[in-house]
Ligand SMILES: Nc1ncnc2c1ncn2[C@@H]1O[C@H](COP(=O)(O)OP(=O)(O)O)[C@@H](O)[C@H]1O
């Protein structure tokens with residue numbers, strides 16, 4: 001997808017609106033048009049590389065069709081003016097020039113206005129920083145651990161314990177999305193509801209904005225600067241975007257659990273969780289999304305040596321002991 005100036009603007013608009021509103025929420029409903037722009041924008045550097053190929057390809061077949069149709073359209077116009085037998089001869093004195101003058105004047109005025117407006121626009125991401133923006137938080141001051149694993153692997157269970165013993169702030173992407181979904185007046189409520197029910201991933205702009213807001217709010221209100229970001233990133237674009245504009249992650253804590261065990265846990269959790277996606281059908285879809293879309297993210301971090309993998313099949317206490325042991329080795333005094 002091409003990175004358009006209007007797309008970048010829409011992203012900025014989204015971020016401005018979200019950072020103004022109450023923490024952890026996307027506060028200001030926006031016009032539908034901007035919303036679509038925001039989602040069409042792919043800003044990650046990898047996405048840009050990928051889209052470069054598409055951009056250099058010839059115009060779409062629809063565009064080509066329009067180009068080809070133009071001569072026909074012109075012919076049909078001219079055939080009318082050439083006139084049939086009954087067409088009176090054209091009197092050159094009847095031709096009026098003032099409409100042309102008005103059109104040219106309006107066109108020139110519009111162009112000048114456009115140029116001046118363009119000058120007032122803030123520089124785009126790529127123009128200002130050669131293709132990448134500075135993250136909001138420096139990894140020297142803020143520690144971010146992504147906590148990943150299949151649905152029901154035990155991410156939330158382990159995060160609660162780490163919060164208790166090591167004073168992390170636990171930010172569950174799923175919880176933030178569910179809160180936004182239920183927030184009266186949220187423009188994204190229905191979209192989030194549909195994605196969660198179908199085990200699909202909510203467009204990254206929404207989730208990244210919610211997480212950034214929650215981090216800002218946490219730092220401002222508690223001073224805590226260590227974050228467990230649970231259930232995120234589930235897709236490569238989220239990972240790239242978050243690390244580009246929010247904060248590079250220190251590592252990924254990955255809970256490895258077989259599907260049969262995760263399914264058993266989720267069906268058990270579903271008896272009391274009240275979650276719309278803790279049912280057999282949604283669980284199946286979530287597993288598929290996890291394998292097809294989220295595991296490649298874990299694999300990518302693994303190739304960079306940034307994954308701490310923990311076997312999640314044992315009891316919660318045993319899994320926690322293994323977690324602490326491995327995190328101490330990986331983080332030292334940052335734990
Ligand atoms: N190690 C474990 N063994 C058995 N059940 C577990 C274990 N860890 C978590 N659970 C249970 O499994 C369910 C899913 O755990 P949860 O932490 O909510 O998973 P996730 O956040 O990965 O979706 C919960 O009901 C939880 O109590």
Ligand SMILES: O=c1ccn([C@@H]2O[C@H](COP(=O)(O)OP(=O)(O)O)[C@@H](O)[C@H]2O)c(=O)[nH]1
Pocket residue numbers: 150151152155172173174175177195196197198199200201202203207230231232233234238277286
């Ligand atoms: O970054 C995220 C995190 C979660 N979700 C959605 O929220 C659902 C529930 O995620 P959560 O982490 O709460 O639960 P889990 O599936 O790990 O049990 C997922 O299936 C997705 O539909 C999402 O779209 N983006």
